[in-house]
Each structure stands twice: as C-alpha cells, then as structure tokens.
Amino acid sequence: MKQLKTRNFCIIAHIDHGKSTLADRLIELTGAMKSDKIIEQVMDSMELERERGITIKAKAIRLSYTAKDGVTYELNLIDTPGHVDFSYEVSRTLAACEGAILVIDATQGIQAQTISNVYFAMDHNLEIIPVINKIDLPSSEPERVLEEIESVLGYKSEDVLPISAKTGQGVPALLEAIVNKIPPPKGDLNKPLRALIFDSHYDSYMGVVAYISVNDGKIRKGDKLRLMGQGTELEVVSIGYFNPKFCPADELLAGDIGYIATGLKSVGECRVGDTITSLVDSATEPLIGYKTAKPVVYTGIYTTQPEDHGQLREAIEKLSLNDASFSYEPENSPVLGNGYRCGFLGLLHMDIIQERLEREFDLSLIVTVPGVKLIVTRTDDRQFMIVNPSDLPEPSEILKIEEPWVKISVITPSTFIGPIMDLITQSEGIYKHTEYIGHSHSPDALGQRVRLEYEIPLRSMLTTFYDQLKSRSKGYASLDHEVIGYRETKLIKLDILVNGVMVDAFSRVVPPDKAHDIGKSMVEKLKDVIPTQLFKVPLQASIGSRIVARTDIAARRKDVLAKCYGGDITRKRKLLEKQKEGKKKMRSIGKVEVPKDAFMSVLKMEQ
Amino acid sequence: MSDSMAIYIHVPFCRRKCKYCSFISFDSRTNDIPGYIDLLKKELELRSVDCNIDTVYFGGGTPSLLTAEQLNGILSVIGKKYRMADNAEITIEANPGTVDFKYLADIKTAGINRLSIGIQSFNDDELTMLGRIHTRKEAVNAIEDAREAGVDNLNIDLIYGLPGQSIDDWKENLLTAIGFNPGHLSLYALTLEPEESLFKEIESGKLPDISAGTAASQYELAEELLQKHGYVHYEISNWAQPGRECRHNLVYWQGSEYLGIGVAAHSYIGKRRSSNTEDLDKYINALSHNVLPPQDVDEIIIPELEIAESIILGLRLYSGISIKDFEKRFGIDIMKRFGRQIEELINFDLIENDKTVIRLTPRGRLLGNEVFWRFLPDKV
Numbered sequence: 003m004k005q006l007k008t009r010n011f012c013i014i015a016h017i018d019h020g021k022s023t024l025a026d027r028l029i030e031l032t033g034a035m036k037s038d039k040i041i042e043q044v045m046d047s048m049e050l051e052r053e054r055g056i057t058i059k060a061k062a063i064r065l066s067y068t069a070k071d072g073v074t075y076e077l078n079l080i081d082t083p084g085h086v087d088f089s090y091e092v093s094r095t096l097a098a099c100e101g102a103i104l105v106i107d108a109t110q111g112i113q114a115q116t117i118s119n120v121y122f123a124m125d126h127n128l129e130i131i132p133v134i135n136k137i138d139l140p141s142s143e144p145e146r147v148l149e150e151i152e153s154v155l156g157y158k159s160e161d162v163l164p165i166s167a168k169t170g171q172g173v174p175a176l177l178e179a180i181v182n183k184i185p186p187p188k189g190d191l192n193k194p195l196r197a198l199i200f201d202s203h204y205d206s207y208m209g210v211v212a213y214i215s216v217n218d219g220k221i222r223k224g225d226k227l228r229l230m231g232q233g234t235e236l237e238v239v240s241i242g243y244f245n246p247k248f249c250p251a252d253e254l255l256a257g258d259i260g261y262i263a264t265g266l267k268s269v270g271e272c273r274v275g276d277t278i279t280s281l282v283d284s285a286t287e288p289l290i291g292y293k294t295a296k297p298v299v300y301t302g303i304y305t306t307q308p309e310d311h312g313q314l315r316e317a318i319e320k321l322s323l324n325d326a327s328f329s330y331e332p333e334n335s336p337v338l339g340n341g342y343r344c345g346f347l348g349l350l351h352m353d354i355i356q357e358r359l360e361r362e363f364d365l366s367l368i369v370t371v372p373g374v375k376l377i378v379t380r381t382d383d384r385q386f387m388i389v390n391p392s393d394l395p396e397p398s399e400i401l402k403i404e405e406p407w408v409k410i411s412v413i414t415p416s417t418f419i420g421p422i423m424d425l426i427t428q429s430e431g432i433y434k435h436t437e438y439i440g441h442s443h444s445p446d447a448l449g450q451r452v453r454l455e456y457e458i459p460l461r462s463m464l465t466t467f468y469d470q471l472k473s474r475s476k477g478y479a480s481l482d483h484e485v486i487g488y489r490e491t492k493l494i495k496l497d498i499l500v501n502g503v504m505v506d507a508f509s510r511v512v513p514p515d516k517a518h519d520i521g522k523s524m525v526e527k528l529k530d531v532i533p534t535q536l537f538k539v540p541l542q543a544s545i546g547s548r549i550v551a552r553t554d555i556a557a558r559r560k561d562v563l564a565k566c567y568g569g570d571i572t573r574k575r576k577l578l579e580k581q582k583e584g585k586k587k588m589r590s591i592g593k594v595e596v597p598k599d600a601f602m603s604v605l606k607m608e609q
Numbered sequence: 610m611s612d613s614m615a616i617y618i619h620v621p622f623c624r625r626k627c628k629y630c631s632f633i634s635f636d637s638r639t640n641d642i643p644g645y646i647d648l649l650k651k652e653l654e655l656r657s658v659d660c661n662i663d664t665v666y667f668g669g670g671t672p673s674l675l676t677a678e679q680l681n682g683i684l685s686v687i688g689k690k691y692r693m694a695d696n697a698e699i700t701i702e703a704n705p706g707t708v709d710f711k712y713l714a715d716i717k718t719a720g721i722n723r724l725s726i727g728i729q730s731f732n733d734d735e736l737t738m739l740g741r742i743h744t745r746k747e748a749v750n751a752i753e754d755a756r757e758a759g760v761d762n763l764n765i766d767l768i769y770g771l772p773g774q775s776i777d778d779w780k781e782n783l784l785t786a787i788g789f790n791p792g793h794l795s796l797y798a799l800t801l802e803p804e805e806s807l808f809k810e811i812e813s814g815k816l817p818d819i820s821a822g823t824a825a826s827q828y829e830l831a832e833e834l835l836q837k838h839g840y841v842h843y844e845i846s847n848w849a850q851p852g853r854e855c856r857h858n859l860v861y862w863q864g865s866e867y868l869g870i871g872v873a874a875h876s877y878i879g880k881r882r883s884s885n886t887e888d889l890d891k892y893i894n895a896l897s898h899n900v901l902p903p904q905d906v907d908e909i910i911i912p913e914l915e916i917a918e919s920i921i922l923g924l925r926l927y928s929g930i931s932i933k934d935f936e937k938r939f940g941i942d943i944m945k946r947f948g949r950q951i952e953e954l955i956n957f958d959l960i961e962n963d964k965t966v967i968r969l970t971p972r973g974r975l976l977g978n979e980v981f982w983r984f985l986p987d988k989v
Contacts, residue, residue, distance in 0.1 A: 578981050
C-alpha cells in the first residue's frame with residue numbers, strides 16, 4: 003500500500019540554524035533537482051524571505067528516495083515559517099506531518115525558539131529527529147551542543163545525528179532515519195474525506211491554491227468540497243503536488259500531500275487550519291480545532307502624500323488576498339488624512355507587510371507607533387476594544403483597561419543575566435523562572451547558559467526590546483514569546499504636539515509613571531529628525547491638557563547656493579530639483595515639513 | 610544666437626588641491642599645461658563663430674599658473690577667430706601664492722584687465738585649515754603688487770562660515786579686505802561635500818562643525834559693513850562699487866549666452882546648455898584628434914525651464930525681476946503664472962513685490978533655496 007511508503011515531515015529550527023540549506027541538500031540528494039539548478043534555495047520563493055533569512059510561506063515538496071532496504075519511499079517535505087510571529091502557521095504545518103527534523107546549530111546550541119519548536123512538535127505527537135548542523139565549521143562545538151540536547155531536551159546521544167547541510171556530510175544517514183523512524187501517515191482511505199489546509203496563496207490564474215495534507219479519503223479534480231470551519235464551498239479546479247514544480251495529478255489519496263486550486267478569490271475564504279471534506283458524504287469531525295490567527299500588533303498606515311491614498315487602498319486589498327492574517331480597517335487622522343489601522347501577528351509581520359507595500363507597490367508610507375489591542379471598560383460597564391490610541395476615552399470615563407501579556411523565554415550566557423534582567427524589569431516584566439541548561443562556549447568565559455522565563459506586557463516589546471536584548475547580550479541572547487492573555491493595567495494617552503498641532507500618529511498609551519520620561523525622549527528625538535523650518539517650531543508632549551515636556555527646533559537661518567561655477571546652472575538647478583523632490587517625502591503638519599523617517603524614529607527609540 | 614557672447618576658459622590645474630574644493634582641478638598634472646593650452650586654442654578654433662566677445666573669464670583651478678605669454682596666445686586666438694569687443698572685460702582668477710609684481714604687470718600687458726584674487730582669508734590659521742598654498746603676507750603682497758602693476762579692476766574672494774570662525778574673526782577679514790579698497794568683493798559661505806578632505810575632518814571630529822547660524826550672522830554683518838563703505842550688494846554673494854559689477858557673471862544671472870572652453874566648461878548657446886567632459890584625458894584625446902570633446906551635459910532648455918531658470922537666476926540679483934520685462938520676454942504675467950508661490954513667499958517674508966519688481970528680502974537672500982525650488986516646473 004502506497005501510504006505505508008510515505009513519510010510526511012518538516013524541518014524545525016531556530017532562525018539561521020540552517021533549515022533552508024538542509025532542505026536544498028535533501029532535494030539534491032534525492033535527485034529532485036540537480037545541485038546546479040538550486041540557484042535559489044527552492045523552498046523560499048519571495049525575495050523578502052531570502053533577504054531576511056526566514057521563510058514566510060510554507061510549501062511542500064515530494065521527494066522520491068530509495069532506501070537501503072531497497073524500497074522507494076515518497077518523502078513529503080513541508081517547509082515551516084521560522085519566526086515566532088507565524089507560530090499559528092507553524093502549528094498547522096506540524097499538524098500535517100508525522101515527523102520533524104529538529105536542526106540545532108553546532109556553533110550556537112539550543113536557542114529560545116529551539117525549545118518552543120520542540121514543545122510544539124511534541125504537542126502534535128511528532129517523531130522528532132534531532133540533528134546538529136554546521137559541523138563543518140571550525141567554530142562548531144558538537145560535543146557541547148550534544149550535552150545540551152541530552153540535558154535540556156532529553157535525547158540520547160546515539161539518536162542525534164551530526165550533519166553539515168552545506169557539504170552534505172551526514173545527510174544520507176538522516177534520509178535513512180527519516181524512513182526508519184518517522185511513521186507513515188495513519189489515515190484511512192475508505193473513510194469520508196478529511197484534508198488539512200496548512201498553507202494557501204492566491205494565484206491570479208488559478209485563484210486560491212490550498213496546500214493540503216489528506217488524512218482520510220481522497221480528492222479528485224472536479225470534486226465538490228466544503229471547509230468544515232468556515233463553511234466555504236468550492237470545486238477542485240486543478241490538483242497535484244510539487245517536485246518541486248507544480249505537478250498536476252489525477253487525485254490525492256489519504257497520506258498524500260499536495261495542492262488543490264480552488265478558483266476562490268481570496269485566501270480569507272480558504273484559511274490555514276481548516277479541514278476540507280466532501281460536500282456529500284461529509285466527515286463529522288474536523289482534524290483539528292479551527293481558529294483564525296489573530297493580529298496582536300496594530301499600527302496606522304498612511305501614504306506620505308495624501309493623494310496617493312487610492313493606491314494604498316488597492317495595494318492593501320491585493321496583499322490581503324494573499325495574507326489572511328493581517329487585518330485592516332479604514333481610519334481617518336486629522337493630520338494624516340485617510341489611512342488604515344492594520345493588525346499584524348507581530349512586529350516582523352508588520353515590517354514585512356510594510357516593506358512589501360513600499361517595494362511591490364512603490365508607495366512611500368508613514369507608519370504610526372505600533373500598539374496592542376486594549377479592552378476598555380467604561381464607567382457605565384460597557385466594554386470595547388481599542389487599537390488606536392486616539393480612541394482611548396477620557397480617564398474619568400474609564401473603569402478599567404486590560405492589555406495583553408506574553409510569556410517570554412530568553413536563553414543567554416549567564417554573564418549577561420544582570421543587564422538582561424534590568425531590561426526586562428524596566429519593561430514591566432514579572433520574573434517567573436530560571437533554568438541552567440548547559441556549559442557555555444568553551445573558549446569564552448561567558449559562564450553557564452541560562453533560560454529565563456518572564457511575563458511582560460506585549461506593549462513593552464513593541465519598540466526596541468529585542469534590539470536591546472541583543473545589544474545587552476552582545477548578540478548571544480535568543481528570545482521566544484507566547485501570548486498568555488489579558489490583564490488589568492493602568493495606562494494613559496501621551497500626545498505629541500508639533501507647532502501646536504496634536505499629531506495623532508505620535509500618540510501612544512503609556513504607564514502614568516513613565517509618561518514624563520517617554521514624552522521627553524520623544525520630543526528630543528523629534529528635534530533631531532525634523533529639519534529646521536523657516537520658523538521656530540515648538541515640540542510638546544502632553545497628557546490631556548498638561549504639557550509634560552517641551553523643546554524647540556530653532557528657525558533655519560541660511561540655505562542658499564553660493565557660487566555658480568563657470569555657468570554650471572544645470573547642476574545648480576538639479577540641486578534645487580532634489581530639494582523640491584525631498585518635499586514629497588515630507589508630510590506637512592501645521593505648516594511643518596516632517597520627514598517620513600521621523601515617524602519611524604520614534605518607534606525605534608530607546609527609553 | 611545673439612551677436613555678442615561671453616567666453617569662459619577653464620584651467621583645471623592646481624599646485625595643491627584646497628581642502629574644501631569640489632571643482633574640477635588636478636594637482637599632479639601641471640606638466641600637461643603647455644599641451645592643454647594648445648588644445649584650448651584648438652577648441653576655440655573649432656567652436657569659432659562670428660560674434661562680439663564682451664567678456665572673457667579665465668577660471669579654475671588656478672589660471673594664474675599660466676604664463677603671460679600663454680594667456681596672450683589664447684587671447685590672440687579669440688581676437689582672430691571671434692571679434693573681441695573694444696571694451697571687453699577680461700578677468701583672470703589668481704592665487705596669491707602664484708603671483709608677483711612682474712607677473713601681474715606682464716599679464717596686464719597681455720590684455721588682462723580684471724583680476725580676481727582668491728584671498729579667502731587674511732588669517733594664517735584659517736588659511737592652513739582650508740589647505741591654501743599661501744599665507745596672509747603673500748595675500749597682502751599680491752594685492753599690493755596688483756595695485757602697483759596698475760590693475761585697477763580688482764576683486765577679492767573671501768570665505769566665511771569656517772569651522773570655529775567667530776563673527777569677530779570674520780569682521781577682521783572683511784575690514785582688512787575693505788582697507789585695500791577693491792572694486793569688487795565676492796563672499797562665499799563654506800559649503801562642503803562628502804568627498805572633500807575638510808568634510809572628513811569635520812566628520813571625524815577633528816574640526817568643529819560649521820554653523821549655519823553663525824554663517825548667517827556673518828553674512829548680515831557683511832551686508833551692513835559693506836553698505837557703510839559704499840558697496841552695492843548687487844547679487845547674493847557679490848558686492849561692488851558702482852560700475853564695478855562683474856560683467857561676466859552678470860551674463861550668467863541674466864540668462865545671456867556664453868561659450869565654455871576647456872575641461873568641464875559649460876556653454877549656453879541657442880537655448881542649449883552643454884558641458885565638456887570632466888575627464889582631462891578624454892578632453893586631451895578628443896581635441897588631439899581635432900574632435901570636440903564628449904559632453905557630460907547636453908540639454909535643450911525648453912520654455913518652461915527657461916522661465917524657471919530666469920526667475921531663479923534673476924532673483925539672485927538685487928535688481929530682481931521686472932514684471933514688465935518678464936512679460937516682454939516670455940509673454941507671461943508672472944503674477945498670474947506664479948501667484949500662489951509669490952503669495953506664499955511674501956507671507957514667509959522671503960520676497961517682496963513693489964508692483965513693478967519682485968526681489969528677495971534680506972531674509973530671502975539667506976534662504977534663497979526655499980524661494981528658488983518653488984519656481985521649478987513639476988515634471989520636466
């Protein structure tokens with residue numbers, strides 16, 4: 003039976019531990035593609051993914067492997083997103099597999115996301131094959147990392163495979179382990195159809211293409227199907243798998259992984275995590291509980307020039323066809339005009355969407371201070387959600403405010419514990435737990451490796467938390483986080499006035515005891531980034547009508563081209579044209595020309 | 610093409626490059642000068658047209674590295690291939706470190722009648738900071754020698770807004786210059802570009818940053834002092850005793866035609882602006898084969914641009930833009946075409962309008978760029 007010769011697995015790893023390189027090597031060694039054809043590592047397709055070294059969209063590739071026992075197996079490799087922002091997508095991918103290769107970097111050892119990945123995989127009852135990668139590097143310490151894996155994750159050393167995804171060393175043994183250790187899919191071909199959607203994307207020719215893992219039953223072209231969670235009905239326009247290109251097929255059977263083209267117009271109608279069944283003779287129970295990935299970070303997005311708003315609307319609509327996990331609602335700002343309040347799975351997701359909007363749609367954007375979704379209860383007991391600081395009611399009308407908290411886990415050499423604990427405490431973190439997990443890098447006197455667990459408000463992580471964590475630990479610390487729920491909090495709205503005009507894009511909610519310091523550093527930062535104007539510009543931070551900080555940008559006094567070089571009027575004119583062009587990258591607020599970078603700068607500000 | 614024209618001749622050689630200089634000039638190729646002179650003459654011949662030459666200007670670089678004989682040779686080619694006007698203004702830029710009494714007397718005999726001395730500062734510390742090759746003493750000697758040699762049309766160049774230069778430092782420079790009673794003064798604010806060594810010294814913290822505020826105050830001081838001493842502030846960076854305005858530079862500001870000869874020289878003839886290559890070897894190579902050098906800039910100035918440029922350049926002059934003359938030249942009422950900009954600029958106190966003329970206010974002369982860019986067409 004074909005199903006017995008199928009192995010469905012994914013690769014899980016902390017960022018940069020070599021997931022994509024290993025995927026390439028597996029593809030090459032099973033002959034799906036000649037190595038010289040793997041110009042780009044095929045599993046990553048978007049340009050952005052490549053630049054950031056992460057994978058945003060999961061895809062699956064079918065590999066054919068003849069093992070030492072002489073049997074030819076069908077291996078389905080499913081790629082997973084490598085960042086905690088996309089943990090929901092990761093969990094759906096894991097649900098589509100029976101096994102996972104856990105990649106750990108031989109030069110770095112266990113990192114925060116290694117541990118969360120393992121727990122994740124265990125939750126889904128996956129067979130985990132731990133591998134130590136990059137053993138070809140001179141700085142690799144496989145013995146130390148092996149000890150760590152034994153003590154922290156509990157694997158026996160004989161079960162951990164040393165490999166180099168780069169050179170291919172150890173990868174043949176890994177292929178054998180995949181067929182020998184990972185069980186075949188367990189579904190039943192004769193039961194009603196149940197297939198899990200673990201990824202989807204929009205294609206302008208075929209409509210939404212869903213990547214699926216067929217658990218029970220089978221799917222053929224032309225079948226009429228229904229999504230059990232969302233209720234969407236669809237017809238299979240085309241069906242097949244990847245090897246790694248689109249490979250149309252007649253059907254997908256229980257145990258298979260492949261794609262169906264649905265003709266649907268938006269990925270929002272065909273969300274990751276839903277179970278597909280037949281319209282008639284339906285299954286009764288979905289494979290896993292279906293939920294939608296919910297945004298946790300919100301920001302306002304506007305165009306630098308108000309007249310480009312139409313283009314922004316089009317761009318956001320197009321992007322959302324392909325990314326069901328970001329939300330958008332039109333909003334209107336008194337100073338920035340029409341824009342959108344967008345919700346994201348995390349800061350990285352936000353950065354990616356912003357970059358794609360600017361790059362793929364050639365837009366110049368202003369992005370406001372990111373915030374969380376607050377639950378506000380008014381004195382009349384009515385409750386509502388707030389994602390825009392401007393919507394926060396007057397303090398007298400507020401009974402209570404609740405905000406989301408996260409559990410964070412930081413792994414760091416013990417040398418840096420002091421500064422890291424300071425940072426987390428300043429960020430309102432609450433200490434939970436310390437765990438010593440192993441020796442540190444042998445040549446450096448960095449002490450033991452420690453895992454710290456804290457709970458902190460998500461809000462505190464939205465500006466420079468991660469950058470500071472990295473700089474305070476000289477790059478050694480790794481971070482993982484998980485939303486744990488809402489807690490009551492005290493917050494007030496801090497506003498910034500530029501030349502007397504309140505700029506809602508700079509407004510943010512902050513704890514009352516920090517308002518003064520944050521206000522002061524915001525106006526000082528803005529003083530640095532807003533160029534001098536033709537007049538003096540006061541910058542003020544206020545809480546309600548109370549000014550808590552103030553500074554002034556002195557008027558510009560001199561700006562004139564002095565000399566004309568032997569009649570070089572063209573160059574002179576070009577300089578003026580550049581100056582004029584620069585005005586387009588500015589947003590005029592109360593007659594003050596504010597560069598778009600100013601909006602970014604207060605986001606990246608240290609406090 | 611009109612029947613009279615200005616000629617600019619670029620001499621791209623220096624003994625040493627000043628630390629603030631971004632002009633096209635080479636400090637290790639003075640051996641190329643004799644050959645270059647021959648090519649200048651060849652270019653003059655290749656470009657020759659039958660018209661009156663009202664002004665000739667030798668700029669650089671350091672044109673005073675040319676001998677009187679070499680200058681005479683070039684001028685006689687102009688005399689032969691063009692028509693030199695009887696009262697032509699013939700200027701040379703001179704570095705005080707390269708001239709003496711005999712040289713100045715000789716070039717006067719060769720036909721030079723206006724001398725622009727690049728003094729830049731009378732303060733030895735400032736001269737060192739700028740990387741000038743001369744001292745205060747040599748600067749003073751050059752001016753005195755010029756006077757003795759009978760050069761009566763004399764310009765002094767000074768630079769202000771130097772790193773760490775106080776208002777008083779500047780005042781002393783200015784008063785020293787005024788003491789020599791030059792007919793003309795050009796005062797330039799130091800502007801630096803990233804490739805210049807002075808820029809790098811400031812970036813690295815070796816020198817204090819230049820202060821736009823101090824430079825503005827120094828400029829205002831100059832306006833006040835020079836007016837008191839009888840100088841007319843006829844252009845943003847230029848002051849002259851009545852009748853001593855630089856006729857050559859007025860050609861640029863007034864949008865008249867000029868022919869540029871030599872490396873990187875710009876021409877504006879028949880609504881077309883072009884410039885010779887900035888590459889000395891390419892220039893030498895082309896003309897050695899009797900071919901005009903490749904052009905770095907070559908653009909037709911369409912009416913829309915011509916209008917913008919004429920406003921930008923015209924506003925640099927104290928005389929400003931005559932609403933009537935503008936209408937006569939372009940058939941356009943400037944107050945209608947640019948009504949929005951003009952109103953906004955008047956509100957900012959950057960320009961003033963007395964119903965016949967539009968000109969920069971004193972504040973506008975300091976913030977000219979904010980005025981100028983507003984008159985550029987949106988898309989060209």
